[in-house]
Amino acid sequence: MAQVKICGLSAPDHVAAAVDAGARYVGLVFFPKSPRAVTPDRAAALAGAVPPGIARVGLFVDPDDALLQAVLATVPLDLIQLHGHETPDRVAAVRALTGLPVMKAVGIASAADLPALTDYGLVADMLLVDAKPPRDAVLPGGNGLAFDWRLLVGRRWLRPWLLAGGLTPQNVAEAIRLTGAQAVDVSSGVETAPGLKDPALIRDFVAAAARAGAVGAPR
Numbered sequence: 212m213a214q215v216k217i218c219g220l221s222a223p224d225h226v227a228a229a230v231d232a233g234a235r236y237v238g239l240v241f242f243p244k245s246p247r248a249v250t251p252d253r254a255a256a257l258a259g260a261v262p263p264g265i266a267r268v269g270l271f272v273d274p275d276d277a278l279l280q281a282v283l284a285t286v287p288l289d290l291i292q293l294h295g296h297e298t299p300d301r302v303a304a305v306r307a308l309t310g311l312p313v314m315k316a317v318g319i320a321s322a323a324d325l326p327a328l329t330d331y332g333l334v335a336d337m338l339l340v341d342a343k344p345p346r347d348a349v350l351p352g353g354n355g356l357a358f359d360w361r362l363l364v365g366r367r368w369l370r371p372w373l374l375a376g377g378l379t380p381q382n383v384a385e386a387i388r389l390t391g392a393q394a395v396d397v398s399s400g401v402e403t404a405p406g407l408k409d410p411a412l413i414r415d416f417v418a419a420a421a422r423a424g425a426v427g428a429p430r
């Protein structure tokens with residue numbers, strides 16, 4: 212059964228929908244340019260409504276130490292997601308600073324992007340294999356863009372990984388079947404407008420991922 216992360220939750224009913232549907236991870240975005248961004252106070256209230264056993268993931272884009280410390284002083288997080296241009300050294304530094312496991316996102320557009328997953332696997336606790344954003348994109352992720360999943364066939368990395376990028380209730384089963392992903396991450400694909408999560412789409416997504424994972428090739 213594939214595990215699911217629902218990212219970009221910004222309202223209590225989004226969190227309730229993700230929890231009720233069976234998500235294993237919930238994501239809170241601390242990147243001001245995102246339509247899903249939350250303040251630390253709002254995030255603290257949302258994180259407080261997440262039951263034990265579901266990981267609260269804080270998503271950051273090239274954060275400085277001050278931002279990480281300010282958020283962590285207010286918001287109980289279980290995992291840090293780095294979704295910018297953080298170097299391997301910076302990933303290691305964020306782990307040391309926060310004392311939390313770090314998931315590093317790597318953007319994929321072609322086979323030339325795959326070695327970065329090996330490099331980051333040496334320092335991160337988890338990997339997020341996402342679509343590479345277009346050059347002029349405002350957001351480095353959360354754009355609803357998929358990549359060619361066939362690039363991942365037969366690949367293995369040092370760390371547990373999640374597949375992301377343009378996943379939807381309609382395509383997640385095929386993505387899992389092709390890549391063998393044991394965990395998937397979604398934001399735009401369970402929204403009716405940027406930042407507006409839809410409980411029915413969240414339910415459909417988790418159900419589709421669970422069904423696909425039950426018959427998919429585990430790794």
Ligand SMILES: O=C(O)c1ccccc1N[C@@H]1O[C@H](COP(=O)(O)O)[C@@H](O)[C@H]1O
Nearest residue numbers: 245352353354355376377396397398399
């Ligand atoms: O969701 C955002 O707003 C976001 C902002 C900045 C960096 C990453 C962001 N989201 C992450 O991107 C993946 C893919 O999103 P999508 O499903 O294609 O919309 C998502 O899973 C988030 O982890």
